[in-house]
Amino acid sequence: MSKISITINDEPYKVESGQTIMEACKEHNIKIPSMCHFDGLTDVGACRLCLVEIEGQSKLLPSCTTQVEPNQKIRTHSDRLSGHRQMITELFFSERNHVCAVCVANGNCELQDLATEVGMKHVRFPYLFQECEVDASHAMFVIDHNRCIMCTRCVRVCSEVEGAHNWDVKNRGYKVRIISDFDTPWGESESCTSCRKCVEVCPTGSLWSKDKAQGQSKKNPQMIKDLIEKRKVNL
Amino acid sequence: MDYHEFEELSAKLKTQESMNSHKICVCCGAGCLSSGSEKILTDLQSRVKEQGLEDKIKVSASGCMGPCNQGPLVKIKPDETIYETVSSENLDTILDQHVKQQKPVPELMLFHEFRDTPYTNALEDPFFKEQHKIVLHNCGNIDPESIDEYIAVGGYRALARAINLLSPEEVIAEIKHSRLRGRGGAGFPTGLKFETVYKYVADQKYVVCNGDEGDPGAFMDRSVLEGDPHRVIEGMVIAAYAVGASQGFAYIRGEYPTAISRFETAIKQARKLGLLGKSVMNSSFAFDIEIRIGAGAFVCGEETALCASIEGKRGTPRPRPPYPAESGLWGKPTLINNVETLANIAPIIEHGGEWYTQLGTTKSAGTKVFALAGKVQYSGLIEVPMGTSLRKIIFDIGGGIQDGKKFKAAQTGGPSGGCIPEQHLDTPVDYESLAELGSIMGSGGLIVMDETSNMIDVAKYFMEFCMDESCGKCVPCRVGTKQLYDMLDRIVTGKAVQRDLDLLKQLAVMVKECSLCGLGMSAPNPLLSTLRYFHEEYDEQIRKNEILLQANG
Numbered sequence: 001m002s003k004i005s006i007t008i009n010d011e012p013y014k015v016e017s018g019q020t021i022m023e024a025c026k027e028h029n030i031k032i033p034s035m036c037h038f039d040g041l042t043d044v045g046a047c048r049l050c051l052v053e054i055e056g057q058s059k060l061l062p063s064c065t066t067q068v069e070p071n072q073k074i075r076t077h078s079d080r081l082s083g084h085r086q087m088i089t090e091l092f093f094s095e096r097n098h099v100c101a102v103c104v105a106n107g108n109c110e111l112q113d114l115a116t117e118v119g120m121k122h123v124r125f126p127y128l129f130q131e132c133e134v135d136a137s138h139a140m141f142v143i144d145h146n147r148c149i150m151c152t153r154c155v156r157v158c159s160e161v162e163g164a165h166n167w168d169v170k171n172r173g174y175k176v177r178i179i180s181d182f183d184t185p186w187g188e189s190e191s192c193t194s195c196r197k198c199v200e201v202c203p204t205g206s207l208w209s210k211d212k213a214q215g216q217s218k219k220n221p222q223m224i225k226d227l228i229e230k231r232k233v234n235l
Numbered sequence: 236m237d238y239h240e241f242e243e244l245s246a247k248l249k250t251q252e253s254m255n256s257h258k259i260c261v262c263c264g265a266g267c268l269s270s271g272s273e274k275i276l277t278d279l280q281s282r283v284k285e286q287g288l289e290d291k292i293k294v295s296a297s298g299c300m301g302p303c304n305q306g307p308l309v310k311i312k313p314d315e316t317i318y319e320t321v322s323s324e325n326l327d328t329i330l331d332q333h334v335k336q337q338k339p340v341p342e343l344m345l346f347h348e349f350r351d352t353p354y355t356n357a358l359e360d361p362f363f364k365e366q367h368k369i370v371l372h373n374c375g376n377i378d379p380e381s382i383d384e385y386i387a388v389g390g391y392r393a394l395a396r397a398i399n400l401l402s403p404e405e406v407i408a409e410i411k412h413s414r415l416r417g418r419g420g421a422g423f424p425t426g427l428k429f430e431t432v433y434k435y436v437a438d439q440k441y442v443v444c445n446g447d448e449g450d451p452g453a454f455m456d457r458s459v460l461e462g463d464p465h466r467v468i469e470g471m472v473i474a475a476y477a478v479g480a481s482q483g484f485a486y487i488r489g490e491y492p493t494a495i496s497r498f499e500t501a502i503k504q505a506r507k508l509g510l511l512g513k514s515v516m517n518s519s520f521a522f523d524i525e526i527r528i529g530a531g532a533f534v535c536g537e538e539t540a541l542c543a544s545i546e547g548k549r550g551t552p553r554p555r556p557p558y559p560a561e562s563g564l565w566g567k568p569t570l571i572n573n574v575e576t577l578a579n580i581a582p583i584i585e586h587g588g589e590w591y592t593q594l595g596t597t598k599s600a601g602t603k604v605f606a607l608a609g610k611v612q613y614s615g616l617i618e619v620p621m622g623t624s625l626r627k628i629i630f631d632i633g634g635g636i637q638d639g640k641k642f643k644a645a646q647t648g649g650p651s652g653g654c655i656p657e658q659h660l661d662t663p664v665d666y667e668s669l670a671e672l673g674s675i676m677g678s679g680g681l682i683v684m685d686e687t688s689n690m691i692d693v694a695k696y697f698m699e700f701c702m703d704e705s706c707g708k709c710v711p712c713r714v715g716t717k718q719l720y721d722m723l724d725r726i727v728t729g730k731a732v733q734r735d736l737d738l739l740k741q742l743a744v745m746v747k748e749c750s751l752c753g754l755g756m757s758a759p760n761p762l763l764s765t766l767r768y769f770h771e772e773y774d775e776q777i778r779k780n781e782i783l784l785q786a787n788g
Binding site: 044045046047048051059060061062065066083084087088091092094124125126128149150168169171172173174176 | 532549554702704705706707708709710713714715716717718721741742745748750751
């Protein structure tokens with residue numbers, strides 16, 4: 001790998017060629033918000049929080065899937081980007097029923113952290129109050145669709161690291177839902193190995209362990225990142 | 236069959252066709268089929284047989300002729316006379332008077348209700364006169380289920396020429412020279428796309444025909460697939476030869492059963508003649524085509540979602556780059572072109588790229604097919620040189636607005652496009668001009684609206700479409716289109732105030748700039764363009780809402 005020169009927010013940097021913009025920024029302690037990205041899993045570019053401005057490009061590009069290029073001029077933070085990020089975060093909150101007060105992940109939730117990071121003070125859009133199921137049929141875990149933000153980290157970790165592919169997605173538009181097997185209760189799944197990787201990578205209180213009560217869920221995503229490293233999952 | 240044998244067959248079929256004194260085409264395009272043209276075809280065939288005219292007169296089904304709301308249509312060749320709303324009762328009159336006595340029947344002719352004297356040669360009618368048919372050249376003139384008729388009118392000659400006389404590089408150079416651009420909507424230079432796929436070295440490459448036409452009111456690709464499937468196949472084979480692909484897929488939406496069955500028939504016929512298969516025209520070049528049927532998702536028209544769908548996965552888009560030209564189907568270089576783009580390939584190879592550039596504008600060469608629909612007098616399928624003004628299309632070809640009403644807006648590009656108001660009617664229709672007006676060329680849907688249309692309703696209708704068709708992968712499109720739709724609904728139902736309208740605009744811009752694929756990026760276009768040109772309708776509605784809401788406390 002060779003080093004190339006790029007500019008991030010007007011500062012010059014030397015970065016590895018072949019890296020994504022997000023990786024390069026992380027190495028130089030420039031934080032870009034993101035929800036669907038998870039180190040070691042295939043990037044899908046779905047949450048659109050990590051979009052950055054690149055000089056000469058009319059479109060905003062996701063830093064998780066865009067590679068650095070020599071002499072690239074990147075802007076990770078601007079008024080335009082923070083406006084968009086705040087609005088996307090508001091859309092997340094408006095989409096389903098994120099009631100922090102009664103959530104297991106309260107205080108240990110990436111969605112809450114995101115709201116703080118982007119400076120969201122209130123949600124300007126009406127809540128959709130979608131009807132969402134809570135599936136507690138699994139012996140150890142619960143999936144609460146009210147808290148799901150469709151980052152699909154669970155789908156990817158199950159398929160790419162565990163190799164079970166218990167999780168997938170059904171429906172279209174705002175009606176999309178995570179499904180277990182062919183849309184059967186999780187407890188009846190024939191593919192789930194109960195490995196709990198999905199629970200650990202879930203950024204919100206959507207996937208949680210039954211032994212946790214309100215505000216008690218403390219997830220350990222680092223364990224999964226280490227596991228990916230140790231297993232040398234090469235995607 | 237090699238080049239020489241093909242030339243012989245081609246000449247033989249041409250002579251055979253010229254033996255008939257008349258050829259009667261019965262339009263079996265989707266519009267005419269739905270008004271009962273199939274029965275007209277069988278009735279006509281049996282009458283010709285009864286009267287012992289089979290040797291002189293050939294009766295065959297054909298693809299779409301164009302003036303779709305006048306169906307069932309029957310065309311008498313070589314006179315080019317078209318009879319409209321033909322019923323089984325009219326058939327004897329047409330046969331006796333026109334075919335036997337050479338006395339055409341004006342009272343049954345196309346547009347006889349609208350013209351003082353209808354045109355015996357329909358091509359002289361204003362509806363056809365302003366058109367220039369390249370893509371639709373054979374549509375309505377040959378039987379789409381007969382490869383013989385296609386070859387008789389010069390079909391597969393371009394393929395024979397390409398394989399036997401041109402190198403892949405020369406084919407690409409010809410396409411580049413023609414300045415043909417993608418007809419699916421975005422207008423990417425086709426020759427450049429060919430070249431990109433050609434340059435990637437891989438053990439396997441693919442050619443995909445995108446026939447997942449999904450814009451409401453659009454039926455261009457459908458008509459080409461139903462009316463002249465061999466033209467699309469020929470384009471695919473030439474494209475595959477140029478880029479070095481050995482497998483092709485035609486992705487056709489499941490809602491087009493006639494297109495699927497005719498395309499399937501055409502593939503079988505082409506295989507039988509050795510125009511598809513392990514050795515195309517006895518050369519070392521191998522190429523075959525499989526059909527993939529879409530399951531009703533609009534987003535699968537987006538190229539990366541289409542690839543996922545062909546691979547058997549959930550049809551959702553992924554970020555580009557990498558573009559399919561580099562990494563498409565199963566990670567291999569893949570050339571994806573729209574039906575209409577592929578239908579342009581054979582004529583360009585046959586007549587040369589230079590010939591193609593003589594039509595259209597400097598930046599947008601050639602012609603464009605439009606599905607003209609809405610409140611125009613004559614709706615249907617038309618093909619005009621690029622750069623033709625909207626006024627010409629709507630008023631000269633389309634005959635103006637129905638019932639003497641006033642023109643209000645033309646909607647181009649379907650749910651991804653915008654509404655163009657009267658003051659821009661003289662804009663030439665090309666990729667750049669339409670984009671400047673906040674609309675897009677799109678795949679060719681053109682919906683004309685009169686003064687009775689409420690533009691907020693129009694924006695709401697298209698937003699609902701995008702909301703329903705969003706794949707749900709990225710947040711701006713998934714939740715944004717739903718929120719935009721709800722806001723528009725609150726405006727029309729009297730619940731929204733000025734503050735909501737301001738937020739609506741901000742959200743529309745965010746969805747446009749942040750969405751993952753073209754669906755989300757263009758979903759706010761109908762809304763934004765109506766806000767741009769018909770702002771007073773929104774202001775008026777908001778003012779009414781505020782007064783009412785205040786009055787009700």
